[in-house]
Amino acid sequence: MALTLRQLGYFLALAEERHFSKAAERVHVTQPALSMQIREMEDALGTQLFERSPRDIRLTPAGREVETRARRILGQVSELEAVARQQGLVGRINLGVIPTVAPYLLPEVLPLLRASDITRDLRLREATTDLLLAGLDRGQLDAVVIAEPPSSAGLVLAPLFTDRFLLAGRRSVLEGLADGAEALRPVTLDPDQLLLLDEGHCLADQALEVCGMTRRQSRLDLGASSLTTLCGLVGQGLGMTFLPEIALRQEQAATPGMAVTRFAAPEPSRQIVLGRRATSSASDWFDELVSLFSQAGQGLTAQARLIA
Structure with missing residues (x-):
């Protein structure tokens, strides 16, 4: 028969009270129920844990060893329960x-x-x-x-926020687009002018989707792995790229030659989620x-x- 945490709790109560009735009252059970649990615990361990006499109850040498380990085990269980009760992030995430x-x-x-x-x-x-x-x-x-x-x-999946796409490029390039008769939409962009992230980045796939393009139609020979790299190229006048709103403040500060413009409604966007x-x-x-x-x-x- 395997030991239980309840038995360890009963055992420690009896070890501290040294009286069956007081220990039973402390753990809110009857004295016969406590005595039965202690007896089952001794049977499971194959040793006597208490010396019983009409006037006193004392731990045996084996009982003292069990007491040390029982306190450690129940202490760890209490710590675990305290962690589980805490609100907010606990443990390693x-x-x-x-x-x-x-x-x-x-x-x-x-x-x-x-x-x-x-x-x-x-x-x-x-x-x-x-x-x-x-x-x-x-x-x-x-x-x-x-x-x-x-x-x-x-x-x-829990939605966090909507991140709209801006079009980034040299100011002269973007002003040229604004001079056109059509509203600025992703599908009107020249594939030869569009710079995208390397394959495997979802932002590149999303940009291609809203433009109605395939990878063969866009300039993907640069192998850029970050938006910062693309913005640097765009700032030098090498093309245009899609820039998420959350990146605007940081990338615009780092790339003085880069300007941005918005697409006509409905603006292309991505939904950022936590999963x-x-x-x-x-x-x-x-x-x-x-x-x-x-x-x-x-x-x-x-x-x-x-x-x-």
């Missing part, structure tokens, strides 16, 4: 973020996380959507910040991350709408 979000959103979120006193337990990984979803599926990640993945019954496995525990840490990331993302997009 492994979070993945796509590269077209991480450099812009994390600097805004981290101060909010520090204010919530949870950054000590947060582990971050930056990778493309397919790698993040694979890590989430394998249990290597607890949650991911991504842009509109394919719907899956195995995922729980977790449907089988994982829906504890408060997920809701808290949703709140903090939403706050940061909505702040960045609001600033972008004032700038552009």
Whole structure:
């Protein structure tokens, strides 16, 4: 018969009270029930734990050894229960973020996380959507910040904010587009002028989709792996690119030669979401991350709408 935590609790009560009636009252059971549990515990361990006499109850040498271990075990259980009762993020949270979000959103979120006193337990990984979803599926990640993945019954997705796309280029190039008779829409762009991220980045796929293009139609020979690289090229007059609103403030400050303009309504956009496995525990840490990331993302997009 295996020992139970209840038996360990009864054992410690009797070891401290040294009286069956007082120990039973302390743990809110009858004296016969307590005596039976102690006897079953001794049978399971194959040794006598208490010396019983009409006037006193004392621990045997084996009982003293069990007492030491029982206190350690129940102490650890109490710590575990205390952690589970806490509100907010506890334990280690492994979070993945796509590269077209991480450099812009994390600097805004981290101060909010520090204010919530949870950054000590947060582990971050930056990778493309397919790698993040694979890590989430394998249990290597607890949650991911991504842009509109394919719907899956195995995922729980919480919307964070809408991130509209701007068109970035040299001012002279963008002014030339504005002189046209047609409203500025993605489908009217010249594929030869469009610079996109390398294959594997969801932002590139989304840009192609809203433009109604294929990869063969766009200039993908540069192999750019970051928006910062693309913005640098755009600032030198080598083409145009799609720029998410959350990246505008940072990239425009780093690239003086780059200007941006908005598309005609309805503006192309992406929905940034926080996802977790449907089988994982829906504890408060997920809701808290949703709140903090939403706050940061909505702040960045609001600033972008004032700038552009």
